[in-house]
Amino acid sequence: MSKRYLLALYNNFEEAEQVVRELRTSSIQGFNAADDMVIKSPIEHPEVEEFIGPKPVKVQWFTLFGATLIGSLGFLWVASTQANFFSQMKGGKPIVPIPPDMVLTYEFFILGGVYITVLGFLVCAGLPARRSPLYSAKVSEDQIGIMVKAEEGATTALKGIFAKHKALEIQEEVGR
Amino acid sequence: MTENDFNRRDFLKVLGWGGTAVALSGCGNTSIQNGKEIITSFVTPPDYVIPSVANYFNTTCAQCSAGCDIMGRVREGRVLKAEGNPHSPINYGKMCGLGQAGVQNHYNPDRVTKPMLAGKEVTWDQALAAINDKLGGVKGEQVAFLTGDISGHPRVLLDNYLEALGSKNHFSYEAASPAVLRAANKKAYGVEMPRYRIDKARVVVSFGADFLGAWITPVHFAQMYARFRKGTRPEGRGVLVQFEPKMTLTGANADRWVGIRPGTEGVMALGLINALGAYGLHIPSDIAAAVKEYTPERVSLDTGVPFEQINKVAKILKERSPSLILAGDAAEGYAHGLQNALAIAMLNQVLGNIGKTVEAPASVPFPQLAPAVGNRASLVAFNKGLADGKYKVVFTYGANPVYSAPAALKFQDNFRKADFKVAFAHYMDETAQAADLVLPLASAMEDWATVVPEYTAVPEGGNSETYVHMSFRQPMMEKLYPDTRGIGDMLLALLKQRQPDTYKGFDDFYSYLHGAILKNKVALGSKASDDDDVFWNATVSKGIVPLSGHANKVSGKLTAADLKLPPTTGADIAYPLRLIPTVSASIRDGRNANEPWLQESPDPLTTVVWDSWVEINPKTAAKLGIKEGDIIEITSRSGSIKTQAYLFPGIHPDAIAVPVGYGHQGMGRYANSIGANVYSMLDPVFDDKTGDLAFNETNVKIAQSGERVILVKDEGAAGGSQAHMRIAVQWPVDRVDYSKEV
Amino acid sequence: MTKDIREDIAWAKINQDVLKSLETPRPAYWVILAVALSVFGVGLGCEIYQYQMGMGVSNLDNPHAWALYIGSFIFWIGMSHSGTLLSAILHIMHADWRKPIYRFAEAMTTFSLITAALFVAVHLGRVWQIYYALPYPNERWAWPNWQSPLLWDAMAVFTYLSSSMIFLYVGMIPDLAICRDNMHSGWRKKLYTLMALGWEGTDRQWRNFRMTYLTVACFLIPLAVSVHSIVSTDFAVSQQPGMHVTSFPPYFVAGALYSGCAAIISLFIILRYVFRFEEYMTLPILRKVVRLTFAIAMVWTYLNCVEFAATWYGHDPAEKAVLVQKAIGPYAPFFWTMIFCGSVVPFAMMVKKWQTSIPIMFAVSLLLNLGMFLERWMIISPTLSHDYWPWQWDHNQWPSMIQWGIVFGSFGFFVTLFMVFCKVFPSVSMYEVKEMVYHRSLHSKKAESAAPEGFVAEELAVKGAN
Amino acid sequence: MGVANLLENWSKFRHTHPVDDHGHEDWMAYPTDIKWAMAIDLDACIGCNACSVACYAENNLPVVGKDKYSHGAAMHWMRIERYWDENEGEGDFSAEQGARFLPMLCQQCDAAPCETVCPVGATNHTEDGLNSQIYNRCIGSRYCLVNCPYKVRYFNWYDYPSTKDVWPSPMEQQLNPDLSVRGKGVMEKCTFCKQRTYTARNDAKTQGREVRDSDVMTACQESCPTGAITFGNLFNAESQVAMKWKAQQVKLDTDKQAKDENPDNGLRGYHVLEWLRPYPSVMYMERVRETEI
């Protein structure tokens, strides 16, 4: 019982929105709107999230973790190198002076924040990613794509729904 | 990086001492390398050498005539640095910059290394042969020898040589020397060079005597000065007053520097005597009579010094005794220089300083060792002899007359008239270039000699009546150039030509000296029973041989008759300014101009480096619209030079000053055509009595040449202003409590 | 008052126009590139000569050990800041008029930082030992001295450089995907495919993308501020009169944004012409940038006055002396030029007619940057030639041709990098312009019913400006 | 070492070095009870430049020549500065009381402005209270020079060892083997004749004794004809320099000396630019002038 992929392209978000809403309300056998539906859009569009339902974002946790960890490690590192190279006595200054180390810690903090955030982004967004089974260059240009994954049986019903809402194009693909 | 050529020299590798002398900080290899460098070790080690540990050898400084006793610091067979010999009564282990530069005289890249006959390198035998056959044809009195100050055994050999030739023509010439002072002292005190006990005086009034800079024996005087300034000594801090038209280093350290009109020092001195009388000092009536015309008003009119100032000086002289009055170059360089000096000496007499701060020195027990001191009169005589074609063969040693003789004397042309001119030369200087035969001198650090300084001080506990000493000069290291020879060796070789059998015993000057010293070892303070070698080694390692000389007396010999001064002349219309050739502490008369340290160390007062300059009073400059750095053309009746202007507050408006010693043609890379040679433009005016060339008797006019340069000097744009930063602070003496100091 | 951007541009057209810039710019592009390269060549030559001979050839001297090299270092770091201003600060403020121009601004940030980093090497007396300053475990057991502001600089600049590079790249991913989809085969295709990381604009990607972009932007703002205040500590932490100034950190930051904005105006005008971006880099946007610049210019002017006033009333003779030196000393001409360019010329930006006049604004922006360059120099040289030690005061120091050559060379270097970037990557953010157009159109649709056309536009413009 | 060391010795690392560290037991404080210091009597200094030349001889200082000198490349670690009395108002100089000479050398500050700013730590504070300059560590950022209020640090603008006529053969044979010859791009300065103090301490150790006052002289002190310069160990109460500091009631780490507190106490010791608080190790004694003349 193999899976089928469908990609429908639409002119604008309004149309796409209706399709999505319908798909979510419809109870088609072998198709789960929550997991099997992906919206591909040329621009970032917050409204999309309203109609495809809540999906959590985890990136900020990376940020928190990275910033704190690298910040504190940075301080430890700087301080202990100063302690280690103790023959560097500086007139009128302690071997491990706090103000400079604070400045550096600050930089480490930001460094960690940025790096780990981006790392988190790649992880959460699943990048770099393999080509998904169905893709159209139009999606990066001016059309909104709705890709669904469904059992063989469900395809006709889905196509029906797509067609009903004047899909510009419907691609079909046998899933791996 | 810069693996530069001397980075890997073998001489530094002796006994495993790596190339550290030239470890180029960043440029050395930063990683470990093995088996690249070679360590050559001795075949048989000299027992006193420990690598990386310095040996010190006592010797005598040859940079000027003061004869300071120094130590050479020797490492791995190279002399690195000169340091003072602490046991010396002259310099007490101290040194001046000039002396420090001695090593650069020794290591100088421009030294003469081979005998040169008519510009071509020859062997010593050829050179000596040449001399021999030239001497063959001439009579004794046709041979003349021009030297600088020369003393000790080299002088003995020189005299013997001249005697052997049957010549009496030994001219001792120093371009800058207190010759007039000697004459005046002889007349005034009975000795040529008394000891000036600056350290004993409470007040020193100096008429242009630059005793801290370039006068007789500066390092010694600096020592005395230090004691004189110590507020902790019983007499309290001494007061120094300086009368001179151009501020010297000494003037710069005076409590009061008085810019006096050039040539009127004598007037000032008599004026002071007069004023002292007014303050109630007892003055013999005849003298009082002789000076009564010199009222403060007139004196201040002649000298340009406000008479309150004169009275102040008189007052302090009266109140604080003993005092010491010094007459220096600035007072003597005139046609009436001797009168000036005598007038000044009279001050000492009336103040009763003679015997107190003017002490009698002992004279050397072996007169033949005593220094033949130089003066400028001898140059004039020598020049005259040359002009009259009296001399066929002439030798020059330790003097550079072609450079330092005024152009007006036409010395260069006269010098050519002699058919054979031999120069014992260290550098290829002007005289050497004019000579037919140039003989390369070993440097003072490679050579044996003995030195008897003209001015001897007495060490702690020494008998001030009889103490004199002789200093040793010994080699610090192997000769850099095998073909150079010491003056002693050369004279010996020449003597062997004349009197082979007398001197065949000595194969070199060392053996001669050795013999001569040991012969008189009893007179030199040893017991006849002592072992010769022990004595010799002890003597040489000490470097100083105390002798007990004949005591002399000093006394005031001057009478009113000696106090004749010419009337002060008015200003010269065509040449309104008075040129004062300055003898600076470092370059001196110019013989050391090729030592880069001296060129690079700034003149203390103007901070100018690497060039000569003319000091002009800001007022004068303002009148003529001269700015710093203008190239000024200075014209006298006998010549003219161009040099850069420096506005200098420490000079009398009627005078300008140019340092001597610059403007060499030849001599070496560091001296050649640096600055202008002021000797060349001096007027041929002579001291009436001594016949010495009067240094300051040249009137000049100055004009801007239109060019301007940026003066190369150490001081910044603030030009010696502290900009309210309180950096070098000064307090009046009465705010200082010396009882608290150590 | 016209609109920032036409709301009816078709998304497809946006793609076309921008992608065209990757293919066929105006010939002027090649001219600029050639000039830049040759200037860079000259600079390189000078640097090699200096490396061989020693720093002396730059005519620096002993009390006067710093001059244009450090000055340019600060100048270039400063220039980078406004890129962050546009891309990060305005992003957080949702000022969407920034969208067409922030990409090249961000690129400018990156490249000017790289140029600044060059000057570290140029400035060092022994650049071949520069690794001594890197904190890595080594057989010497020696570490750099963390107490030195120079090391803080290094740290800050490194962080800033890498962060803004990442920021630039992340923000570019969707556009790279567009390039990937529209490019025909060739090395570029491969490059874009690689760099796009298989972006497909799925909702999941967009979701995380938005969060990431926002977070990094939030980090970049304090970072940018810290970087230039740290650079200012090179002077503020030192002891010299005229350098040891409390107000330096904000002063430097303001100056940085100032010169950066000026630079943005120049580059704005250049790109607009070279890549035919009239549709996107529109005059209203220029006007906004100009206004922003003017505001910052006034901040900078104010801080200048504060500094002078503080010095004047502080009554430290040395400090005062330096100030007077600046005004009447040998550096006076440069000082007054700086004041003129920095505080007087900006008033030209108040003239409404001029705000959108390309030639005038171009000239003005160049003048502003000249002023800012001189400012950096005027911080260094007057102090060093007139500090606490009167004996060492010197007024003869004047940068040699070598030094100037290297400084100019750096401009060549920067322009080369920048121009190459704009040719290889889309210098206008396509997806964001689309968003801009889309949102504007939505908005005006809503507004249409309420009010007449003109009013809406007015209101939009105002909204955009804040 | 490392983190463990950091945590164990935290209090030591937080100790302010070296100013308040005399006699501190730590290995970071002055372990050798030595603090080299100097006293210069401006009333004795005659400005003759002997010290300066001696420094050239001792420390392998290059002679840069006229052209480079004019561009401020002079390398004199010890320079004699000549100041004039200024006539208030008129702005010109008066030579009536002669000139004021000030020998200026590295003040070996205890809270040295140059030390903290060096990016590679090429200049540090040594255990015997010197302000060290490590040539082969220096990368030539010149920050120390910029931050030095006395401007006594000298940068090698050119590569003097390979420059013509700086040390033409055989002059390089005079170079002192105890010191590096500095190549291009390196900062250098007076070291209080480190090589001499080192030798003195070395010999003292070998003979198992403390360093005596007579053991070591700096080149400038040794040559100074008027003995204006005193050098020695400040912590040794018998040493000349310590006695002088004591007599003048001069403290190392104050920004105002006794003579300023109370003008009538007859003292004349001070530090130059002391109000900047670098705590110099060189005490100057004011020049004195007679009032009755």
Place this chain on the structure above:
Amino acid sequence: MRHILRLFILLVGMFTAVGCYAADKAPALTTPDQLGPEIQQPIEFPHFRHAGDAKDGGMQINCMYCHTYARRSMVSGIPPVQKCIGCHQSIPEVRDHPRIKKLFAYWDAKKAIPWKKVNDIPDFVRFNHERHIQRFYFQLDRPYQEVCGYCHGDVKKLVVDRREKPLTMGWCRSCHMKDHPISKASDKIGHGPNDCFTCHK
């Protein structure tokens, strides 16, 4: 979220490792001995024969018998040819050995032997033999072979000497940080100086 967790752990591991490595383990970089290159000397001087232990046919001569300056100078010094001859002229039985022949050739020519420098530290480093010998040989009287061995390794087993220790700055400091008793008598603890100025002038 599993992969995120994994990533967390990975990150923690990575950064702690790097941090600790940089701060702590750096010294370890230079501790292992590195044998220097073979060096061709003009005469393959057999150290083992002169300084080696009796059991390997050595004569156990004190290093400082030949390197006489070590105890009183910065440099240990290479023995002068005279020194070698001093003994060898009275050892006729080895006179015909090739090395000894070479030696005498030098002696007769009164030429110095151009030895290659084996333990050659950079030019700007000043290592003081005296200090180390005085401290360990005379004050702590440790056996001379051990004392010299600290830096020169086990020379007595070699024919031609080779560098046996890294001689890097880190390696020097690894020892200078250790505490040793000041002298045999006192229990006071001290360590080598850590001023850069001590070795770099």
